[in-house]
Amino acid sequence: MFISKLSLRNFRNFRNVSLNFNKGVNTIIGENGSGKTNLFHAIRLLVDESMPRGVRLYESDFNRSLGKWTGHWIIIQIEFQELDSSEEAQSIAMHKIGAVDDFDTTQGTYSMFFRPRIEIRRNLFKLSQSDDKTVEELEKLLSGVSLNDYESVFAGRGNVDFSDEETYSQYVGNFTEITFPDPDDEQTDVYGIKMYGISIPNEFACTFAKALRDVESDLRSYRDNPLLNLLRDKEKNISIDKKHEIEEQVDILNKNISGLEEVKGVSKGITQTIKEAVGETYAPNVNIKSELPSEMEKILQSLKLWVGDPDEEGHEGRLWELSLGGANLIYLSLKLLEFEKIKKDNKIANFILIEEPEAHIHTHIQKTLFQKLDKERTQVFISTHSTHISSVCEISSMNILGRGKQRAHVFAPSSNLKADKIIKLERYLDANRTNLLFAKGVILVEGDAEHILIPEIIKKVLGVSLDELGISLINIGSTGFENVAQLFHKDRIHRNCSVLTDNDLSIVKLPKDPKDDNQYERDCRNSQISGVDRKEKLELFCKDNNFVKPFYAKYTFEVDFLLEGNSYEIIQTVEKAFKKQQDKDRIKGLLENKDVSISGKEVLRLAEKFKKGWFAIMVSEKVSNITAIPEYILDATVFACPTLNESILLAIAKYRLTKLKDYHYIGDTTDYKSLLDKIILIEDVAEALEFFIEELPHDVLSKLISKLNA
Structure with missing residues (x-):
């Protein structure tokens, strides 16, 4: 018996959602505030006998x-x-x-x-x-x-x-x-x-391990301490003779402690002081007695955990001396053991709910814990915002919670996907790429250069990182866009996914007859043919899917970056990378040439010489607030994050003016300091943004706002 579906109506941040579950382990992932705790509370209200009826x-x-x-x-x-x-x-x-x-x-x-x-x-x-x-x-x-x-x-x-x-x-x-x-x-x-x-909950074995943030407090608690729950169960198995023997020994120990002359002396001193203060008539008799618990249950309650880190063999200390991660692991182990205690063959179902096990637990422990959970006779529910846990779980047993306006949204990433596609996706989603499951928007790229340089351009030009915008930029490598982008669909994850790729148009004019091509022209022609084919397939794939949209560089990322007006950044990279001045001058002349067949060929040669990823790292060091963002990248960013709020846009505006005040194009006479002073005084956000657009209509932020409003 297992839970196959949970439906919630009007409960907390859930207006009307349904979640499907499988046997074994089920994962609920989502950002903070998306409703993971509320969802667990809902399940427990129906299946956990420890909850009030x-x-x-x-x-x-x-x-x-x-x-x-x-x-x-x-x-x-x-x-x-x-x-x-x-x-x-x-x-x-x-x-x-x-x-x-x-x-x-x-x-x-x-x-x-x-x-x-x-x-x-x-x-x-x-x-x-x-x-x-x-x-x-x-x-x-x-x-x-x-x-x-x-x-x-x-x-x-x-x-x-x-x-x-x-x-x-x-x-x-x-x-x-x-x-x-x-x-x-x-x-x-x-x-x-x-x-x-x-009472249906009495027929279930259910254990809940809450988010591990205050373990020490719980392990000291009388009500919530899983160690005490385990000991209470063992107490009834101790023989009557053994109990009496231990209880008698405690009674003797209490008498010996109470009979110490030092203890009696303090007792007499207290009595004498009271009598001197209020007189013999009203003074109570005072005695000090040892009250170590003699009942077996209370004796067991006095037992405490002594622990030690595995790399300090032979040393044991109190729980609070252990690393927080170690303490959390002990707590979780106790909860799992407690579950084994209540899991009985006569129970009609066994459930365990683990809330955010990743809190303060090392990456490898997260993965190991997840993979070793007993799934045979138990249905497990784990909530998490850890990419390490989500990377080893099956998307067919995953529900994603997303924050919406006054309500949560639920997405099933495997809905209506064939089994072979699900298996491939699960193999693909390692810890780095599962970020896309948590993002508000996704940009897919297929090369190291884009993966390295685009986040740096956005950060330096706009003053906000892709992470701050809630965008995950994923390098799919040779996986193929369609294999990953299929996650974003009306049946699955309702998040916008931008696909960034190259048209690969030839940067040189090609002969009409391919037979007349030289080797370089032949390579350009083949790339262009591949680009056309890739575009046709992408357009067909994205047709009728409002959540995925392709964006194309006219040529390639490096060439389009250069042509957008960023020859300065690449020339500065050349200045640092080459020693001979004649090489620097020659390359500079080629890069500044208006003919794309010359400048484009040179930037591609440099990327090939230094390897694209390393060349991107070198160029990223020269990116600044006046670097131009290629139009197709700006479009892709807007699509991936269509809900940029006005407060973020205003923060970008103030960042732009602050930076432009000190560093702008040669010959630019705009008084950026004055503009900054004025925009700071405008209290209304919308009015402040209108002011920015009016004063700087050609600025990248003005373009961004225009695209958002289109």
């Missing part, structure tokens, strides 16, 4: 995008597969799958409804039946509803997914059209059957 939710538990929450329902629904024949499992089974008497007893649901009590629902239904119903009447009715008018109901065998908009409108209500169902029409095949006599 009298669930009481609050206004803050309703999704904020609802606006007015009154009247709405919070619904958490779990779907199970492979139910066995036990009475407990069958209490949530028997879905109708066809004819009236046609049931699937291996599939079932368990749901929690936090909803208005039946009197309120009856009033809503009565209003919806009125011919002259109005929004004002609905608002008046709902204005008198409070949390005290809500109830928590657990039900099994429900047969619809309430995360679906039409289903919610039909069976909960449509607040816009003021239509509500009759609450006295039970429709048990829809809402399910209320659970009486069976």
